[in-house]
Amino acid sequence: MYGKQKKTRKYATMKRMLSLRDERLKEKDRLKPKKKQKKDPSALKEREVPQHPSCLFFQYNTQLGPPYHILVDTNFINFSIKAKLDLVQSMMDCLYAKCIPCITDCVMAEIEKLGQKYRVALRIAKDPRFERLPCTHKGTYADDCLVQRVTQHKCYIVATVDRDLKRRIRKIPGVPIMYISNHRYNIERMPDDYGAPRF
Template sequence: MKSKRLKRANKILTHFRYNYNVLPPYKILIDGTFAMNALKDKINIMEQMPKYLGEVCELMTTKCVIKELEKLGSPVFGALHILKQYDIFHCPHTPEKCVNSCFTYLARKSIKEGKQKLIFATNDNNLKDKLREIPGIMNLFIGYNTILLEDISEASLQKEEKPSNEIERIKEIKKQVLGEEKPRIFKKRKAKGPNPLSCLKKKPKIEKDTNNGSDSKKTRRKKKKSDNQKN
């Protein structure tokens, strides 16, 4: 089961690497629900996250997440303690917003060209639904007592189909403006003459006489010589 889980994660990461340029070291934004579930299932996030993703990971949170947990007080003290160990990723919200608004804002910002690509870690179902609507976003959650990547969202898959449609549309516009392209005419190669070596006559094979044959010829010659001597 562990090998299947890691193979699945590698497949999803490879997909996002080639289609959305999500490259290591992975910047992962973690919210309170993810930290609480990790604490409940006794998962060491710092230790297990790099093992699962197979690369260096930069674990982060935002000031909006910290503020929300501080407001909730003692029930989430353990999650707050975990998240305070991580770096604070800059978000422009002053005063702080709810985590859903903060994370969706950062997700939309991260998919723009030239921006840092982010991975989000949450067990909040409402937040996961919102993040799935944004193409190019990966979501992590805790299930079955382990860290898991969500399947590639429909929004991400549909976004990948658009470039091919755009290419077809550009081709149609070119036809309207420039007209039909003339088919390219390729010059036929002249047939080459036969190989001169192949035209040479084959040399007849000389069959070697067997030992018996050579002996008989020699004896005949000897007989002829003896007849001449008699005459």
């Protein structure tokens, strides 16, 4: 019996191809050498500078002031129930001023989708002290809705415990964040001038 000759396969072998700049190619098939365009030094350089809203005076947002309008997130209501906190009263205890919790259609739809388990959260969200904000955009993704709203109107405080949403809100100048820690509400990035407590 003759032994089979082992054939070693060459891995990652490629067919050799001609470069488009190769001299052996015909003139029409060859890639033309690129000519560098000289920049005109006298031409005006265009730069896109983001337009800052007029309500921001350095880091102070002049549109913020009592009564505070607080945009509430779904998980903020759920965590408040777990911590046995009354939303409106705890907000007032935190900010020492009148607070109006606002709830968007997206957040409301999100709570309704969660079903029977979150019926207490739904009952709280339907509280007459809460202000309902109608949404005009497509879809019901609450995070995008809240980010879009505070980018356009800087008169809100965002109440959330969602880490990703907090990260997105922090990038928007002049928007404070309310969160829950040690069984009470705390505020992040609130200027001292507005009488907000510093923890």
